[in-house]
Amino acid sequence: MLSQRVAGLSPSPTLALTAKVAELRSRGENIVSFGAGEPDYGTPEEVCEAGIQAIRDGKTRYTASAGIPELRAVIAEKLQCENCVAANPEQVIVSAGAKQAVFNALMTICNPGDEVILFAPYWMTYKDQVYLTGATAKVVHTSRATGYLPTAEAFQAAITGRTKAVIINSPCNPTGAVVPRDSLEQIAEIVVRNNLYVVSDEIYEKLVYDGAEHVSIASLGTEIADRTVTVNGVSKSHAMTGWRIGYAAAPLEIAKGMNTLQDQVTSNASSVSQYAALAALRMPCDKITGFATEFQSRRDLILGEIEKTPNLCCVTPHGAFYAFVDVSAYTDDDVALSLHLLERHKVACVPGSVFEGPGHVRLTYALEPSQIVEGMRRISEGLQSPA
Secondary structure, eight states, rough: OOOOHTTTTTOHHHHHHHHHHHHHHTTTTTOOOOOSSOOOOOOOOHHHHHHHHHHHTTOOOOOOTTTTTHHHHHHHHHHHHOOOOOGGGGEEEEEESHHHHHHHHHHHOOOOTEEEEEEESTHHHHHHHHHHHOOEEEEEEGGGGTTTOOOHHHHHHHOTTTTTEEEEEEEEEOOOOOOOOHHHHHHHHHHHHOOOOEEETTTTOBBTTTTTOOOOOGGGGGHTTTEEEEEEESSTTTTTTGGOOEEEEHHHHHHHHHHHHHHHHTTTHHHHHHHHHHHHHHSSHHHHHHHHHHHHHHHHHHHHHHHTTTEEEEOOOOBBBBOOOOOOOOSSSHHHHHHHHHHOOOOOOOOOOGGOOTTTEEEEOOOOOOHHHHHHHHHHHHSSSSS
């Protein structure tokens, strides 16, 4: 018998979709996949070389659970210089991806019976991770009318005597929404006033468009910084999803707790990947901004293709690499629609219900322009044909 804890979990639908697409392609099916949440370009050559050199130099043994000192120091410097987040290396924990960093934070902060506020649509993993702590996810819905941005009023109204924390993801997966500075300031004021904590997932920070500003909530003052765990990594910014390196910076007491937890669960992240991440974070910024420029071009392309299909709506995403498309004019069952599109029209997308955003599908534009055009052609065709 499985434990009740594990029996209550749902497998990652995006990873399941990726596996299904791989299976279909292995059978010779020509699938256009809008599903995967990862860059389609390769890890930069100098980063790969750093990993290879680490192997050659024998840097393949255990490291400190929190990460190699050089990497923690570079992360602390990066946070101070780029994000205006005051951090020292002792406050930095390197983990096996940002996903583990978020989990470490929630496990360290939350007790059974606590509540954690999520702004929907949200990355589905948050809810299961909250569940694993014994806490309860309390969902605050946003809307297309407000650009899927959280409001201070709705946030305040959701707070109860059991509320412990709130998760903020900006830029957001799945909507691409970037929370503006003034909204974050209002949220920060509410957090401090109600003695809450923030887990700020900033993994898409380098991918912002149209002059949008990424703001780290921990940069807004000492009081909010003392209540914030800032999570980031190199997966999206440097195309290193498989290297599994994320990190968190937290107030010292929380950082120590996260380190103790990680020490008993996974110990250190891959030593080789840590040296590769060190090289990634030392890369000149202009190499990274080039990736954002390319994604903005692809975003504009997919928005143009969406506009060609009658009754499809999409709020312009100002960050990440997802379009969250409203398909409610065609169906009230986005899960069935996604299956229909995959099975009958050979195009994969993620149903919005997965993110608690029913009536939508999430389309990544982290794929070649020709694939974007062809995939949207198939979606349009699929929407016009009966399921």
